Amino acid sequence: MNKQSFVSKYWAYIFVAIPVLLQLIFFFYPLVNGVIYSLTDWTGLTRSFNFIGLDNYVKIFQDQAFFKSLGFTILFTIGLVVGEIVIGLWLASLLNRKIKAVGFFRTWYFFPAVLSTVTIGLIFSQLFNYGVPQIGELLGIKWLSSNLLFQEKTVFWSVLFVALWQGLAMPVVILLSGLQSIPEDIKEAAAIDGANKQQQFFQIELPFLLPSISMVFILAMKSGLTAFDLIYSLTKGGPDGATKTLGLLVYDNAFTNNQFGYANALAVVLFVIITIISVVQITLSKKYEV
Amino acid sequence: MKNKKQNNIVAYVVLMIGIFLMLIPLAVTIISSFKTTKEITGNFFGLPEEWTLANYQRLFSDGVSHYFLNSAFLTVVSVGLIILVIPMAAYSIARHMDRKKAFAFMYTMLIIGMFVPFQVIMLPMAKLMSNLGMTNLVGLTILYLTYAIPQTLFLYVGYIKTIVPEEMDEAAAIDGAGRFTMYSRIIFPLMKPMHATVLIINALWVWNDFLMPLLVLNRDSSTWTMPLFQYNYQGMYFSDYGPSFASYVVGIIPILIVYLIFQKNIISGMTSGSVK
Numbered sequence: 001m002n003k004q005s006f007v008s009k010y011w012a013y014i015f016v017a018i019p020v021l022l023q024l025i026f027f028f029y030p031l032v033n034g035v036i037y038s039l040t041d042w043t044g045l046t047r048s049f050n051f052i053g054l055d056n057y058v059k060i061f062q063d064q065a066f067f068k069s070l071g072f073t074i075l076f077t078i079g080l081v082v083g084e085i086v087i088g089l090w091l092a093s094l095l096n097r098k099i100k101a102v103g104f105f106r107t108w109y110f111f112p113a114v115l116s117t118v119t120i121g122l123i124f125s126q127l128f129n130y131g132v133p134q135i136g137e138l139l140g141i142k143w144l145s146s147n148l149l150f151q152e153k154t155v156f157w158s159v160l161f162v163a164l165w166q167g168l169a170m171p172v173v174i175l176l177s178g179l180q181s182i183p184e185d186i187k188e189a190a191a192i193d194g195a196n197k198q199q200q201f202f203q204i205e206l207p208f209l210l211p212s213i214s215m216v217f218i219l220a221m222k223s224g225l226t227a228f229d230l231i232y233s234l235t236k237g238g239p240d241g242a243t244k245t246l247g248l249l250v251y252d253n254a255f256t257n258n259q260f261g262y263a264n265a266l267a268v269v270l271f272v273i274i275t276i277i278s279v280v281q282i283t284l285s286k287k288y289e290v
Numbered sequence: 291m292k293n294k295k296q297n298n299i300v301a302y303v304v305l306m307i308g309i310f311l312m313l314i315p316l317a318v319t320i321i322s323s324f325k326t327t328k329e330i331t332g333n334f335f336g337l338p339e340e341w342t343l344a345n346y347q348r349l350f351s352d353g354v355s356h357y358f359l360n361s362a363f364l365t366v367v368s369v370g371l372i373i374l375v376i377p378m379a380a381y382s383i384a385r386h387m388d389r390k391k392a393f394a395f396m397y398t399m400l401i402i403g404m405f406v407p408f409q410v411i412m413l414p415m416a417k418l419m420s421n422l423g424m425t426n427l428v429g430l431t432i433l434y435l436t437y438a439i440p441q442t443l444f445l446y447v448g449y450i451k452t453i454v455p456e457e458m459d460e461a462a463a464i465d466g467a468g469r470f471t472m473y474s475r476i477i478f479p480l481m482k483p484m485h486a487t488v489l490i491i492n493a494l495w496v497w498n499d500f501l502m503p504l505l506v507l508n509r510d511s512s513t514w515t516m517p518l519f520q521y522n523y524q525g526m527y528f529s530d531y532g533p534s535f536a537s538y539v540v541g542i543i544p545i546l547i548v549y550l551i552f553q554k555n556i557i558s559g560m561t562s563g564s565v566k
Contacts, residue, residue, distance in 0.1 A: 007468065007469060007470060008468060008469055011382070011469040011470065012382045012385070012386055012393070013382075015378045015379050015381060015382035015473075016378075016379040016382050016383060016393075016396055016400075018375050018379070019375060019376065019379045019400055019439050019443065020379075020396060020399070020400065022432070022435060022436040022439065023399065023400055023403070023436060023439060025418075025436075026415065026418070026432070026433060026436040026437075027403055027406075027411060027436060027437075028399075029414075029418065030411040030413075030414035030415040030418055031406070031410065031411050031414075033414035033417075033418070034410060034411060034413060034414045037413070037414060044413075044417075091304075091305070091308060094301040094304055094305055095305070097297075097298060097301055099298050099301055099302065105305050105308075105309065106557070107550075107553055108309055108312055108313065109308065109309075109312065110553070110556075110557050111312070111546075111549060112312065113560060114494055114498075114545055114549050114556060114560075115498070115542060115545060116497070116498035116500065116516075116517050116520075116541060116545075117498065117500065118498075118500040118517045118520065118521055119498075119517065119520055119538050119541050119542065120315075122520060122521065122524055122534070122538060123315050123316075123319050123538055124315065125524075126322075126531060126534070126535070127315055127318065127334075130330060130331055130334045131318065131334040131335060134333070134334050134335065135335075165311070165312070165315075170560065170561060173557055173561050174561055177561070222407075225407070226407045226408065226409060228409070228500075228501055229500045229501060232500075233500075233521060246409070247407075247409045250409050250412075250413070251409075251412075254413050260413065263413055264413055264414070267409050267410045267411075267412075267413060268410065270407065270409055270410065271406065271407060271410040274407055275405070278405065
């Protein structure tokens with residue numbers, strides 16, 4: 001009886017106790033610790049470390065590797081966002097036609113989304129190592145005959161291609177459902193009124209598509225700015241750091257260079273960058289939504 | 291009218307090229323897994339002269355089934371815990387957050403993780419896990435439960451607020467049932483569609499995840515998950531890549547089977563779950 005009344009009185013708190021506890025221990029505690037570590041010279045290997053104030057942050061802005069990584073991460077993210085929206089819209093509009101076997105296409109276009117990114121990275125690393133050079137030799141194209149991932153000029157597009165290979169799956173489905181939300185009679189009315197294809201797209205379809213596009217934008221941006229698995233399994237950041245994302249830079253500094261304090265400072269900077277971009281994105285999309 | 295038909299032919303051609311680009315890497319992977327390494331490096335896109343199971347024999351003698359079971363254990367237990375713990379909390383929060391500030395605060399606190407990239411906490415988290423002696427599969431299930439909370443709770447709270455209104459509680463309370471009985475007998479079953487979405491999103495995430503096992507498990511190879519094993523396996527035999535291809539196939543096949551059976555649920559679950 002006593003037990004029963006205790007539960008009925010405090011059930012609301014009992015129900016949330018485990019998640020709150022877990023978040024405090026495994027999320028907020030590391031979050032705070034990360035900021036503290038970022039103010040130290042800890043290697044991550046020893047027991048002791050010294051507080052060095054903001055030295056790590058000063059060091060970041062003198063670090064060539066950081067700017068190289070930031071540049072690649074931003075370009076890669078732009079490539080992903082543009083690719084996912086433009087190619088995604090194109091494929092979605094093709095799938096939206098009254099053609100046969102749409103189900104078949106939809107099934108297979110979505111399939112990469114359920115695969116492990118690391119497995120995909122490993123498969124493509126083999127393809128770039130053995131497969132693509134064989135095509136290059138067959139066609140007698142010199143730059144295609146050696147591994148595209150080892151050449152600074154081609155590695156960006158190769159990595160972006162693989163990222164889009166998997167990354168397009170979700171946008172196509174999201175944008176397709178956006179296209180299907182446009183009422184048929186509005187489109188017909190516009191066509192009867194003599195609106196041309198361009199007018200139809202920009203003035204009739206685009207406003208309906210904006211929520212889906214904004215969703216794809218956020219998804220692509222997040223996956224670009226925090227990319228790790230694909231790069232780690234495809235190039236490990238090479239050649240010569242040309243494809244090192246910020247996420248990989250954090251990892252490498254912590255575990256390869258044993259600069260744990262510095263790596264945490266980088267993580268904090270990554271967090272600030274992502275927060276700024278998100279705030280800008282949310283304000284902009286609010287402005288245009290109405 | 292003729293124009294439209296021509297347009298459709300163009301659409302088919304483009305879509306077929308897309309399918310081709312998509313399926314070629316997967317087909318090559320499957321075919322390569324039945325080739326000798328010599329044949330893989332010699333003629334990458336060709337069919338094998340003789341289909342061999344040697345790669346699979348070596349893969350299994352290297353203990354792939356162990357890593358497969360690790361991943362299966364991790365996925366089943368993590369998703370089980372997620373569905374046991376999170377909807378309960380979501381139910382309590384959804385019922386109180388509009389009236390009690392403490393619950394509104396807790397809600398914000400629990401979902402704020404959606405806006406924090408994993409890289410920000412991963413290093414201190416890895417240190418914490420090794421200090422706690424939890425660098426094993428059990429420790430990892432607790433991490434998956436923790437990091438599933440923000441998105442999963444967000445989805446459940448939204449669902450409860452629209453689909454499971456408070457009148458349900460009142461109707462159930464008349465029968466004199468205690469809170470817990472009421473939750474488990476009435477509220478929990480009402481959330482079935484959301485359970486399906488949550489199960490899909492989280493099971494795929496746990497099964498495919500790489501970074502967290504890399505951070506937490508990399509030292510002890512007996513605890514490796516499939517993606518971690520695949521990654522380390524590729525470097526194991528230097529230029530002898532036949533068994534690696536077999537390891538990709540073993541990782542992909544279960545996903546393919548599950549996908550083909552539940553594809554409608556998976557597509558809608560993953561896209562609705564991506565609304566953050």
